[in-house]
Amino acid sequence: MNTNVYNFDSIKLDKRKSLLAAGELLYPYSYDVLYQINNIILEVEELENTGKPINFLVQIAGRVWSKRKMGKSLFLDIKDDTNKIQLYANKNKLSEQEWNSINLLDLGDIIGIRGEVFRTRKGELSIRISAFEILSKTVVPIPIGKQTGEKTYNQLSDVETKYRERYLHWMLNSKDKEKISLRFKIISEIRNWMISNDFIEVTTPNIEFVYGGAEARPFKTKIWALNNQDAFLRISPELYLKRFIVAGFPKVFTICQNYRNEGIDYSHNPEFTMIEWYEAFTDYNFQMKRFENLISSVCEKVHGTTKITYQGIEIDFTTPWKRLTMIDALKLYINIDANNSDVEVLKLELEKREIEFQENITWGVAVAKLFEETCEENLIQPTFITDHPVEISPLTKIKRGNNRLVERFEPFVCKMEIGNAYSELTDPVVQLERFMQQKEMQAFSDNKRKNYTDNPIDADFIKAIGCGMPPTGGVGIGIDRIVMLLTDTKTIRDIIPFPMVKPKN
RNA sequence: GAUUCAAUAGCUCAGCUGGUAGAGCAUUUGCCUUUUAAGCAAAGGGUCCUGGGUUCGAAUCCCAGUUGAAUCACCA
Numbered sequence: 183m184n185t186n187v188y189n190f191d192s193i194k195l196d197k198r199k200s201l202l203a204a205g206e207l208l209y210p211y212s213y214d215v216l217y218q219i220n221n222i223i224l225e226v227e228e229l230e231n232t233g234k235p236i237n238f239l240v241q242i243a244g245r246v247w248s249k250r251k252m253g254k255s256l257f258l259d260i261k262d263d264t265n266k267i268q269l270y271a272n273k274n275k276l277s278e279q280e281w282n283s284i285n286l287l288d289l290g291d292i293i294g295i296r297g298e299v300f301r302t303r304k305g306e307l308s309i310r311i312s313a314f315e316i317l318s319k320t321v322v323p324i325p326i327g328k329q330t331g332e333k334t335y336n337q338l339s340d341v342e343t344k345y346r347e348r349y350l351h352w353m354l355n356s357k358d359k360e361k362i363s364l365r366f367k368i369i370s371e372i373r374n375w376m377i378s379n380d381f382i383e384v385t386t387p388n389i390e391f392v393y394g395g396a397e398a399r400p401f402k403t404k405i406w407a408l409n410n411q412d413a414f415l416r417i418s419p420e421l422y423l424k425r426f427i428v429a430g431f432p433k434v435f436t437i438c439q440n441y442r443n444e445g446i447d448y449s450h451n452p453e454f455t456m457i458e459w460y461e462a463f464t465d466y467n468f469q470m471k472r473f474e475n476l477i478s479s480v481c482e483k484v485h486g487t488t489k490i491t492y493q494g495i496e497i498d499f500t501t502p503w504k505r506l507t508m509i510d511a512l513k514l515y516i517n518i519d520a521n522n523s524d525v526e527v528l529k530l531e532l533e534k535r536e537i538e539f540q541e542n543i544t545w546g547v548a549v550a551k552l553f554e555e556t557c558e559e560n561l562i563q564p565t566f567i568t569d570h571p572v573e574i575s576p577l578t579k580i581k582r583g584n585n586r587l588v589e590r591f592e593p594f595v596c597k598m599e600i601g602n603a604y605s606e607l608t609d610p611v612v613q614l615e616r617f618m619q620q621k622e623m624q625a626f627s628d629n630k631r632k633n634y635t636d637n638p639i640d641a642d643f644i645k646a647i648g649c650g651m652p653p654t655g656g657v658g659i660g661i662d663r664i665v666m667l668l669t670d671t672k673t674i675r676d677i678i679p680f681p682m683v684k685p686k687n
Numbered sequence: 688g689a690u691u692c693a694a695u696a697g698c699u700c701a702g703c704u705g706g707u708a709g710a711g712c713a714u715u716u717g718c719c720u721u722u723u724a725a726g727c728a729a730a731g732g733g734u735c736c737u738g739g740g741u742u743c744g745a746a747u748c749c750c751a752g753u754u755g756a757a758u759c760a761c762c763a
Contacts, residue, residue, distance in 0.1 A: 191697075193714065252726080253719045270722060289713075302722045310722080325698040328712055328725065338698065342755055397763050444762040445688085550763075574763050623763095684754070 194321045197286045201319060206283055208319045213294040216241040220264035226299060226307060236299050240309060242267075243294040243317060245353075246287050247326055256284060257308075260293065268308040269295060280314060290324030292317040326354065345675055345683050358676065364484065365665045365677050371480045372457055372661070373437060379472075381433040381459055386422035388439070389413050392640045395420030395577070397620075398442040400637075401452075415441035420577065420656070421643045423460050424606065427654050428646045435459035437661070448673040449598065452682050455661040464655035465605040466589045470566055473593060473601065473657055474501040477564070477664065484668060492596050492667050495562060503564040503593070508549060511557040511567060520549050528552065546571025546586060561594035573623070576616040578604040595667055603657040610648035614639070 201208055217240040229236045244262035251257075254273035259266050273281050287293065295314040302308055325338040338344075344351045344358075352359040373383065391411065393400045395418030404410040419436050426434045437457045446452060461469070478488045478499040488499040512518045518531055528548035532539050537555050539548065549571050561567070568591040569581050578588035589605035607613050617639045665677045675681035 189697085191714085248725065250723070250725060251719085252721085252723060254721050255719095255723070257723060257725090259725090268723090272721065274721070300722075304723070306723080308722075323697045323713075325713080327698085340698085340755090342694095345755095399762080442762070445760075447759095447762090448757095450762060547763085554763090570763095576763095 189322045191321060191323050194288055194319075194323070197288065198319050198321055201283060201286055201316065204279055204283065206279075206316055208316050210315065210317060213243055213315065213317055214241060215243045215262075215294070218242070218264045219244065219260075219262050219267045222267065222299060222309075223265060223307065236301070239296065239298055241294070241296045242309070243292065245324075246289055246291045246293060248328065249287060249289060251285070258284075258287070260295075268302075268306055269297070269311055270302070270308045271311045271314075275310070275312065276314075283316065284311075284314060287316070288320055288324075289326045290320040292320075324350070324353070342683075345681055348680055361669050361671065361677060362679055364669050365679075368480060368484055368665050368668055369437065369455070369661060371483045372476065372664075375476055375479055376435045376457075376459065379433075381435045381461075382431065384423070384426055384431070384434045384436050386416065386419040386436055386438065388416050388441075390416055392638055392642075393417050394637070394640050394643065396440075396442075399444055401441050401443050417442055418658070419456070419458050420658070421640055423458060423656070424643070424651065424654070425646045427460050427462055428649055428651045432462035432652075433459070446682060448675075449663065449666075451662070451674050451678055454674075454678075456658055457661055458656070458658040460606070460654050460656040462652040462654050465653065466568070466591055466603055466655055469603050469655040469657050470505070470568075470591055471502075472655075473566075473591075473603065473659075474499075474503045474564070477593075480664075481668060490668060490670070492670055493672060495596065497563065497595060497667065499564055503566055505566045505568060505591075507569040508553050508557075508567055508571075509569065509587075512549070512552060515557045515560050516552070518552065520552070544571075544573055546573035550574050558594065558599075559597055562596055564593060564595050566591045566593050573619075575604065576620045577607050577613070579607050598663055598667070599660075600663045600667070601657060601659040603655065606651070606654040606656045608647060608651040608653060610644055610651075613647060614644050617644070 198208065219242060222240055222242070225238070226236045229238075242260070242262060244260035246258055247261045247266055248259040249256070256271040256273075258269040258271065260269060271281070271284050276284070293314055294317050295309065295311050297309040297311045297313070299307070299309055327338070338350065338354050344355075352362065377383070389403065389405070391413055393414040393416065398417045400417050401415040403413050403415065405413050416438070417440055419438055419440070423434055423436060435457060436459075437455065439453045440456050441453045443452065444450065461472075478501050481488050481490060481499045488501075490497050490499070506514070509520050512520045516531075518528075520528065523531075525543065525545040525548055528545065529539070529543065531552060532543075532548060535552075535555060537551055539551060543551075550573075553567075557567075568589075569584070569587045570578075570590045570592075572578075572580065572586060572588050575588040575590050578590045581587035581589050591603050592599050593601050607616065621639070662674050662677060665671070666674060669677055671677050
């Protein structure tokens with residue numbers, strides 16, 4: 183057996199063999215864990231505070247974190263998911279087999295032990311082993327660091343391992359392990375909040391024949407059972423969630439992966455997590471309140487306060503958040519009155535700032551470009567940017583009183599766009615027109631985008647809203663970015679459990 | 688996709704203008720008499736990322752590739 187690719191270590195394999203030969207199970211079926219290390223520490227504290235003896239019996243399990251042999255004594259540190267504690271083994275107190283086995287332990291091995299709590303002469307809280315069992319023998323070397331005073335040796339710090347071998351990284355780096363737990367806690371809190379507000383959780387297909395609801399390059403696949411018909415991974419759940427609304431589910435949400443075949447960087451991963459919800463009979467003004475309430479309440483649940491620090495900047499999620507129309511943002515940050523400027527004036531402003539654009543650019547696209555390039559960087563505290571140009575928002579109702587704009591908002595925090603929401607377009611005839619315009623624009627768009635698959639209009643979706651869709655407010659949130667903010671994390675890869683890495687070889 | 692930087696022992700790293708491949712930790716063996724000492728001694732361990740080139744001689748210089756990181760581009 184060539185075990186090179188698996189990193190099996192021949193010495194450890196030999197140890198495994200001798201332990202099995204000695205009758206150790208090495209990979210048993212279960213173990214009764216009666217204490218967590220933290221509980222032992224708490225109990226000792228309590229007993230010592232009341233002046234009582236601390237010699238109680240415990241049974242715990244964990245990984246060997248350090249091993250120090252001294253003649254007929256052996257000291258081990260083991261670590262469970264709560265803490266670390268020292269174990270003391272003495273040759274005379276154990277059977278020969280137990281003593282031999284314990285000497286064959288490697289750092290990283292998982293053991294279960296029974297014994298009495300005591301303090302050594304130096305005062306270190308320890309457990310005197312009276313029985314032990316190997317629960318898993320490692321055959322791969324675990325790079326557990328060693329500390330001598332200030333110095334730490336041997337600590338795994340290779341970034342590649344960090345992302346490729348997450349099990350090792352989390353095992354050895356409790357801060358990042360904590361971060362990932364927090365991610366899932368945040369998602370649970372979001373889900374709880376939705377459910378407590380009477381939304382029902384639904385799912386939409388991961389594999390679709392027509393993709394839509396966003397503009398992005400999709401992942402393509404083929405369906406074997408249907409004559410290898412082309413299919414795509416979902417880029418957005420929007421068009422399916424709206425079918426629920428049409429059908430008479432007034433409050434629906436989904437927490438799902440979206441897949442976009444685009445660049446990978448500190449804030450983008452090809453698959454990412456979103457929550458998207460739709461609520462019948464509401465508009466975007468109502469949804470702004472939902473949004474800020476959700477985020478500030480989740481923040482309070484996980485941090486106990488609505489104020490956080492992100493990369494050294496204090497962020498205040500306390501409601502209500504600032505609201506600023508895109509037009510007002512341009513006025514505020516670069517003093518341009520876009521409302522009273524025609525596209526030629528805006529082109530000059532773009533040129534002045536060396537922002538590239540296409541000759542046939544429209545007023546709305548110019549407004550959006552100017553905003554992106556000049557205003558986003560100013561949006562540090564939670565701010566709703568509202569009322570986008572209609573050209574860039576094909577699924578949104580026209581702004582009441584201004585038919586160049588739509589009723590849409592994007593919340594920004596720390597220059598990051600963390601969501602997107604609309605008064606959803608519910609007129610099927612207008613929706614069809616917008617889709618057609620969108621297709622035309624795509625045909626014109628730059629060749630960088632050329633390799634987008636030519637995607638047909640989702641006719642069934644048009645039919646669905648043709649069957650009558652109530653006025654609806656809809657919101658999408660990039661959960662990964664929320665998690666980045668709430669865990670003070672700079673790159674998305676740190677808070678995605680298994681971020682995309684190029685395969686080896 | 689572009690640019691810059693990086694890859695050396697299981698892990699973390701050093702290795703100068705090209706001249707026998709190094710350290711600490713981990714590992715193995717020995718020592719260690721019994722609530723510590725995160726000890727002590729010795730040993731084993733290398734395709735210096737891969738492939739070419741220059742050279743008497745390459746971990747080191749050059750070219751190409753692989754993988755990673757940062758920045759940028761793309762991601763309405």
